[in-house]
Amino acid sequence: MTQHATLSRPADFRVYLGSTLFFIYILLSTPVVGILVLAGVILPFTVRYKIAGIWIDWLMRVLKLCCGLSHEVEGLENIPAAGGAIILSKHQSAWETIALRQFISPQTAVLKKSLLQIPFGGWALATLKPIAIDRQNQKEALRMLIDQGTARLQEGMFVLVFPEGTRVAPGSSGKFNAGGAMLAQKSGFPVIPLAHNAGEFWPRNSFLKYPGVIKVKIGAPIDTHGKKSKEINAEAELWILQAMQRIAEENARTGITERGTS
Template sequence: MTPQNTSPLTADFKVYLGSTLFFIYVLFSTPIVGVAILGGFFLPFPTRYKFADIWIDCLLFMLKLCCGLSYEVEGLENIPKNQAAIILSKHQSAWETIALRQIISPQTAVLKKSLLQIPFGGWALATLKPIAIDRSNQKEALKMLLDQGVERLREGLFVLIFPEGTRVAPGAYKKFNAGGAMLANKSGFPVIPLAHNAGEYWPRNSFLKYPGVIQVKIGPMISTQDKSTKDINAEAEAWISQAMLSIANKST
C-alpha cells in the first residue's frame, strides 16, 4: 500500500474562492469550446485536436491562477518520439484526465461511453476518437478496447488507460485490470507506466482544489516482445507502485 501524504490540506477561504472561480470558468468555457469543436467536425482530426489542446492549456492556466495548483514532470525522455504507446496510469483524480493529454500527445483515452452524452463537452469529445466502452457489458467492452485500441495506436495516437478502472484515493490499493496489458500484448506496442499524486490536491469526488505541485513520474518504456499479458501488467504495476512510494517519500 502506498503511504499517504501527511501534509495537511486546509480548506480556508482562499481554497473555497479559488475552487469556485475555477468551477465557474469550466462551466462557461466548456459549451463555447464544445460548440467550436463540433462546428469544426468537417476539419481534419489534428485541427479539432488543437482546439481541445488550447482549451486544456487554458484550464491548466486557470487552475494554477485560481487554485495555486500546478505540476512538474519527471521522465519526459521516456516518451518515444517515433511511435505510439499504451500509457498505463495511476488514477486518483479528474486532474489526470485533463493534464496528461498535454504531457503526452497526441493521445486518446479509454472512457465510459456515458460521458459522450454530456452536452457540449461530451459531444465534442466524441469527435476526438475516444475509445468509449460500456462497462455493463464486459465482454463487448474488452473487444472494443482491443479493436479500437489497435486502430488508434496504428494511427499514431498514444492510448491512455487507467488499469485500476476507477479513481482510487491516495494510500489505497486496487489491483490492476488486464485490459491495457492485453492491448499491449495483442498490438505489440510498448507500455509507458505513469505515476502521480494528483489526488492529494484534487481529491476524487471533491469540489475543492488545494494549492501545491502535483508530481508526475513517467517510467521507462516496457517492451511487450515475448511477454505475456500477465508479465506486462505485473511489470507496469510494480513500477507504478514503486514510483508512488518515491513520490510519497518526496512529499513528506
C-alpha cells in the same frame, strides 16, 4: 492491505474562493470549446484536437492562477516522439484525464460510453477518437479496446488506460485490470507506466482544489513482445507502486505530509 491518506492541511478561504472561480471557468468555457470542436467536425481531426488542446492549456493556467495548483513532470524523455504506446496510469482524480494531454500527445483514452452524452463537452469528446466502452458488457468492452486501441496505436496515437478502472484515493491501490496489458500483448506496442499524486490536491468527488505541485513520474517503455498480459501488468504495477513511494518520500522531505490509517 491498502492505506487511505488525505492531506493534513485545512481548506481555508482561498481554497474555497479559488475552487469556485475555477468551477465557474469550467462551466463557462466548456460549452464554448465544445461548440468550436463540433463546428470543426468537417475539418481534419488535427484541427479539432488542436482546439481542445488550447482549451486544456488555458484550463491549466486558470487552475494555477485560481487554485495555486501546478505540476512538474519527470521522465518526458521516455515518451516516444513517434507516438504509438499504451500509457498505464495511476488514477486518483479528474486532473489526469485532462492534464496528461499537455505532454503526451496525440492521445486518446479509454472511457465510459456514458460520458459522451454530456452536453457540449461529451459531444465534442466524441469527435476526438475516444475508445468509449460499456462497462456492463465486459467481453464487448475488451474487444472494442483491443480493436480500436490497436487502430489508434497504428495511427501514432497514445492510448491512455487507467488499469485500476476507477479513481483510487491517495495512499491506496486498486487491482490492475487486464485490458490495457492485453491491448499491449495483442498489438505489440510498448507500455509506458505513469505515476502521479494528483489526488492529494484535486481529491476525487471533491469540489475543492488545493494549492501545490502535482508530481508526475513517467517510466521507461516496457517491451511487450513475447510477454503475457499478466507479466506486462505486473511489471507496470510494480514500477508505479515504487514511483508512488518515491513521490511520498519526496513530499515528506519537502514538508507535504499525509496522515494515514491502515
